[in-house]
Amino acid sequence: MKAPGRRGFVLIAMSITMLLLLAMLGLAFDLGRVYIARNEAQVFTDAAAMAAASRLDGTAPGIERARQAVARLPMKWDLGTQEFTGVVVEFSSDGTKWERDPKDAGATMARVTAPNNSVDIWFLRAVGGPNVFTVPARSVAASNPVRLTQ
Amino acid sequence: MKRERGHAMLELAVSAAVMVSFLAGTFQFGYTFYVYNQLVTAVGNGGRYAAMRTYRAASEQDIEKGRAAIRNMVVYGDSRPVSGAAPVVANFSPDQVDVEWTKGESGAPEWVSVSIREFTVDAVFAKFTFRGRPGVEFPFVGRYAPTEHEP
Numbered sequence: 043m044k045a046p047g048r049r050g051f052v053l054i055a056m057s058i059t060m061l062l063l064l065a066m067l068g069l070a071f072d073l074g075r076v077y078i079a080r081n082e083a084q085v086f087t088d089a090a091a092m093a094a095a096s097r098l099d100g101t102a103p104g105i106e107r108a109r110q111a112v113a114r115l116p117m118k119w120d121l122g123t124q125e126f127t128g129v130v131v132e133f134s135s136d137g138t139k140w141e142r143d144p145k146d147a148g149a150t151m152a153r154v155t156a157p158n159n160s161v162d163i164w165f166l167r168a169v170g171g172p173n174v175f176t177v178p179a180r181s182v183a184a185s186n187p188v189r190l191t192q
Numbered sequence: 193m194k195r196e197r198g199h200a201m202l203e204l205a206v207s208a209a210v211m212v213s214f215l216a217g218t219f220q221f222g223y224t225f226y227v228y229n230q231l232v233t234a235v236g237n238g239g240r241y242a243a244m245r246t247y248r249a250a251s252e253q254d255i256e257k258g259r260a261a262i263r264n265m266v267v268y269g270d271s272r273p274v275s276g277a278a279p280v281v282a283n284f285s286p287d288q289v290d291v292e293w294t295k296g297e298s299g300a301p302e303w304v305s306v307s308i309r310e311f312t313v314d315a316v317f318a319k320f321t322f323r324g325r326p327g328v329e330f331p332f333v334g335r336y337a338p339t340e341h342e343p
Binding site for chain 2: 052056059060063066067069070071074075077078081082084085086088089092093096111115116117121122187188190
């Protein structure tokens with residue numbers, strides 16, 4: 043028979059330990075997925091910005107071809123399982139003013155943003171973490187010669 | 193007294209089993225995700241390199257040499273690694289990397305894709321195999337040299 047003061051001690055100790063273990067598992071599992079998603083999104087926007095910039099030729103059809111080039115990219119995120127959604131393609135001729143539908147077709151730079159990459163948090167939410175973590179990515183590429191500038 | 197000792201042993205056995213499985217799972221997923229992240233970085237670097245690299249196509253051997261340089265960039269972070277160079281991920285080798293060009297009507301490459309054909313992460317407690325991923329596709333923006341040889 044345990045002394046009255048020691049009853050339930052293991053339960054409390056286990057609860058605290060489980061919370062710490064959950065936090066550890068969350069750091070490894072959830073943060074691991076967040077870092078992967080961020081990396082995948084950055085590689086995607088790099089490829090997309092280069093694809094868009096490579097189609098720019100100073101004409102309106104060139105702008106349209108740039109959009110189509112981004113749309114045809116097959117890359118996915120979340121360990122290669124989810125398609126990128128809400129991808130924004132913008133154009134600029136000077137790198138300061140960005141437009142989705144530029145009136146002047148003489149754009150020489152393309153900027154691609156993948157804003158909707160929200161990773162569901164499974165374990166860290168149990169210890170006060172967020173439910174989702176969004177990892178947007180953005181890249182800028184210039185044409186002629188095509189190169190990443192940001 | 194004896195009964196209490198027995199309880200303690202039982203509690204230890206149960207909690208140790210839970211903790212060990214938690215720690216094993218933490219390591220398993222943490223390590224696997226770390227390796228996958230390294231692979232994403234590697235194919236991203238390889239893809240950017242492949243997009244910019246001159247495509248020399250005087251013969252099949254030249255194309256293969258170009259492909260080998262891209263594979264080396266993915267695996268070693270260097271198109272011409274020194275002898276005995278360490279791969280970015282343990283047990284990773286160039287023959288596990290696929291490099292393919294999509295060509296236009298003129299024969300010039302328009303796109304280049306770089307992906308991992310198959311890679312198994314040995315996370316001690318379990319093994320995870322990735323097939324065809326991570327993979328990237330970049331527009332080919334390098335120089336097309338159909339009559340040049342690889343140096």
